[in-house]
Amino acid sequence: MRKILIGLVVATLLVVGGFLGYQFYVQYRIDREIEVAFAQIRATGGSASHGKISFDPLSRTVRIADIATEVTTPVPVRVRIASVTASGVKLADETRFSAEAVETAGVEFSLQAGWSTSYKAPSIIIKDLAGPAGPPPRENGQSADDVYRWAVQRIASISSASIAAPSLTATVSLPGATEAQSVEYTYTNIALRDMRDGRIATTTVERASFAGNIQQNGKTGKIGGEFANMASYDFDLGAALAIFDPARANDDKYVRVYRQVTGGPYAFSVPDGVRVHIDGFTVDDVGLRPSKLQTSQLLAVAAAVPKPGTMPTPAQTRDVMQKLAGIYEGIQIGNAEMRGLAIDIPPAGSVKLAALRFNLDGGRIGEFALEGLEVPSPQEPIKMGRLALKSMDIAGLLRWSSEFSGQGQQPTPDQALGMLPLIEGIEVKNFNGPYKNTNKQIRIDNFSLNWGQFVGAIPTQAHLVANMDTPIEANDPMLKPLLLAGVQTTRINLDLGAAWTEASGAFGIEPAAIEIGNLLKASARVSLAHVPRGVFSSNPQQAMTMATQIEAGALELTLHDLGGVDLLVAQYGRAQNLSREDARRAIAESIATTAKATDSPEASAVAETMVHFIETPGQTLIIKLTPLGKVPALQLLQRLKTDPIAALAQFQIEASTEL
Numbered sequence: 001m002r003k004i005l006i007g008l009v010v011a012t013l014l015v016v017g018g019f020l021g022y023q024f025y026v027q028y029r030i031d032r033e034i035e036v037a038f039a040q041i042r043a044t045g046g047s048a049s050h051g052k053i054s055f056d057p058l059s060r061t062v063r064i065a066d067i068a069t070e071v072t073t074p075v076p077v078r079v080r081i082a083s084v085t086a087s088g089v090k091l092a093d094e095t096r097f098s099a100e101a102v103e104t105a106g107v108e109f110s111l112q113a114g115w116s117t118s119y120k121a122p123s124i125i126i127k128d129l130a131g132p133a134g135p136p137p138r139e140n141g142q143s144a145d146d147v148y149r150w151a152v153q154r155i156a157s158i159s160s161a162s163i164a165a166p167s168l169t170a171t172v173s174l175p176g177a178t179e180a181q182s183v184e185y186t187y188t189n190i191a192l193r194d195m196r197d198g199r200i201a202t203t204t205v206e207r208a209s210f211a212g213n214i215q216q217n218g219k220t221g222k223i224g225g226e227f228a229n230m231a232s233y234d235f236d237l238g239a240a241l242a243i244f245d246p247a248r249a250n251d252d253k254y255v256r257v258y259r260q261v262t263g264g265p266y267a268f269s270v271p272d273g274v275r276v277h278i279d280g281f282t283v284d285d286v287g288l289r290p291s292k293l294q295t296s297q298l299l300a301v302a303a304a305v306p307k308p309g310t311m312p313t314p315a316q317t318r319d320v321m322q323k324l325a326g327i328y329e330g331i332q333i334g335n336a337e338m339r340g341l342a343i344d345i346p347p348a349g350s351v352k353l354a355a356l357r358f359n360l361d362g363g364r365i366g367e368f369a370l371e372g373l374e375v376p377s378p379q380e381p382i383k384m385g386r387l388a389l390k391s392m393d394i395a396g397l398l399r400w401s402s403e404f405s406g407q408g409q410q411p412t413p414d415q416a417l418g419m420l421p422l423i424e425g426i427e428v429k430n431f432n433g434p435y436k437n438t439n440k441q442i443r444i445d446n447f448s449l450n451w452g453q454f455v456g457a458i459p460t461q462a463h464l465v466a467n468m469d470t471p472i473e474a475n476d477p478m479l480k481p482l483l484l485a486g487v488q489t490t491r492i493n494l495d496l497g498a499a500w501t502e503a504s505g506a507f508g509i510e511p512a513a514i515e516i517g518n519l520l521k522a523s524a525r526v527s528l529a530h531v532p533r534g535v536f537s538s539n540p541q542q543a544m545t546m547a548t549q550i551e552a553g554a555l556e557l558t559l560h561d562l563g564g565v566d567l568l569v570a571q572y573g574r575a576q577n578l579s580r581e582d583a584r585r586a587i588a589e590s591i592a593t594t595a596k597a598t599d600s601p602e603a604s605a606v607a608e609t610m611v612h613f614i615e616t617p618g619q620t621l622i623i624k625l626t627p628l629g630k631v632p633a634l635q636l637l638q639r640l641k642t643d644p645i646a647a648l649a650q651f652q653i654e655a656s657t658e659l
Contacts, residue, residue: 049069051067062086063084064083065083066082085103100127128159130159131158132157165187165190171183183211184211190205198238205231208230210224210226223269228263233258238255244295248291252289259285261286262281264279264339276344277340281336298327318403321399325394340354353372370384377434380441386429387428389426393423413538418457442468443468447465458537461499462497462499465494471490472490491515492517494515495514496512508527524557531549558622560619560620566617570583628650
């Protein structure tokens with residue numbers, strides 16, 4: 001019995017000793033890892049300290065109090081944590097650890113890198129955390145890139161089922177700003193889910209609000225707002241790490257950072273009573289280009305921004321715009337959409353927009369579209385179903401604009417032409433708005449203008465399509481006959497194309513068609529030959545010199561009467577006090593008399609055809625002109641002004657009518 005009792009005591013001592021030994025070992029490991037991490041911070045000239053460390057072996061719970069670290073170079077960063085409690089802790093080996101749950105309290109983080117930013121979170125809760133037992137080795141470099149890269153690598157090396165913060169407060173101040181130029185953000189229910197292998201599956205923010213002060217024209221004004229339902233999907237930390245890696249400074253390939261970002265509704269207000277509301281937004285496939293978005297480049301943009309309260313010089317403005325152009329070239333967006341925008345601007349009214357859509361690749365937007373736009377006006381609201389800019393080079397526009405950033409400086413005509421290659425088209429659909437200062441409306445069903453195939457800054461290919469209803473102006477003598485005929489609005493359908501072929505030197509205008517509702521429908525084909533490349537010059541003198549080589553080609557004009565002949569006859573009859581039939585006869589006789597005076601058989605034949613066209617409404621008149629030889633285009637234009645009969649004598653003229 002005595003031996004048994006002694007054995008039990010020994011066994012108990014071994015168990016207790018082993019238990020206490022394990023507790024001491026784990027606490028030793030924890031102390032050692034923390035001290036190694038803090039020693040690295042101190043080695044760089046920073047400070048690091050912590051309070052009591054304890055370990056409960058039964059629940060495998062570690063508690064650390066009063067953590068405080070601070071570094072001043074190259075980027076001032078300060079971290080304070082009141083307490084950290086990790087439960088279910090496991091030390092798999094010398095390099096890895098895991099914990100079922102980690103809860104931090106009283107977290108404060110501040111960063112000074114151009115902008116001054118500070119964060120405060122009452123608590124952060126992490127579930128199923130796993131990661132390296134100690135910090136990764138610090139690199140020898142002490143640049144901002146080194147610090148950011150180290151931090152991102154640290155985050156990418158851990159995994160977690162979820163990271164949640166019930167609330168978070170962030171304060172952001174402009175460089176050198178006072179309290180009057182800072183903004184405070186408050187976030188509610190932040191959650192990161194399924195974080196592993198350097199990726200975060202989902203990040204959500206239930207609600208956020210912000211409030212702050214800004215200075216405008218020497219006055220301090222308040223801004224504020226809130227947004228809800230922010231979410232991002234498939235965030236790739238490895239891709240984000242590329243912008244901190246100097247080894248990828250020449251990498252021009254895009255790496256996807258987000259699969260999708262969504263949010264809304266969103267509302268905010270700015271001084272002078274302006275309020276903005278957005279129903280929601282979606283951004284798909286966000287990518288970054290490491291060669292254009294290195295940390296040093298981003299910090300250079302922040303450093304180039306003038307201090308608050310100071311007026312930037314033209315040189316500073318140019319510098320910022322040039323740097324921003326490079327930033328745009330480093331961003332790729334598969335699709336971006338904003339829905340339900342409303343801007344209240346007292347006392348003008350409210351600007352509304354159903355949707356804004358665009359994509360971005362290499363600093364160029366494939367299409368920038370506004371849909372369902374409504375703008376207040378003194379008469380009636382201006383409404384537009386769709387306004388789109390095609391192939392817009394944002395980076396190029398910034399660089400182009402930077403050249404004219406001096407106060408009062410305007411681009412010369414030659415410089416202004418440099419903007420054309422940066423936007424290759426515009427489209428307007430379903431536009432309704434007041435016509436000038438009248439109470440009438442203009443309607444544009446479709447307006448599309450595209451240009452391209454540039455020689456320098458001059459497009460050599462263009463296509464215009466327009467379908468619109470426009471009011472008739474009473475003070476325009478050319479249009480007065482329409483008003484007298486009771487026509488208040490004219491329908492115009494226009495289709496006009498032009499293109500130059502360098503190999504052949506041919507320049508053609510086709511299609512060239514116009515329809516004026518209830519009046520006429522006309523189309524034409526015009527060709528020019530031997531058009532040299534040098535004619536497409538922004539230098540007028542050079543263009544005119546080269547234009548002497550151009551020769552006129554064939555021309556075909558088709559005119560279909562939709563009621564215009566009867567209108568012309570009626571107007572002539574009113575002017576001459578003649579009946580409709582007498583007026584028609586008088587016009588026909590005038591045409592015949594004029595042709596007879598030319599003593600030209602071709603002119604007489606054309607006149608006979610035109611008389612038939614006047615006498616029989618609803619017909620189609622076709623006139624074809626074919627050059628009889630070499631016809632210099634500039635000389636032809638001069639002759640048409642001084643002696644049109646002699647000018648037309650250089651062509652074979654054919655005229656016919658058909659129903």
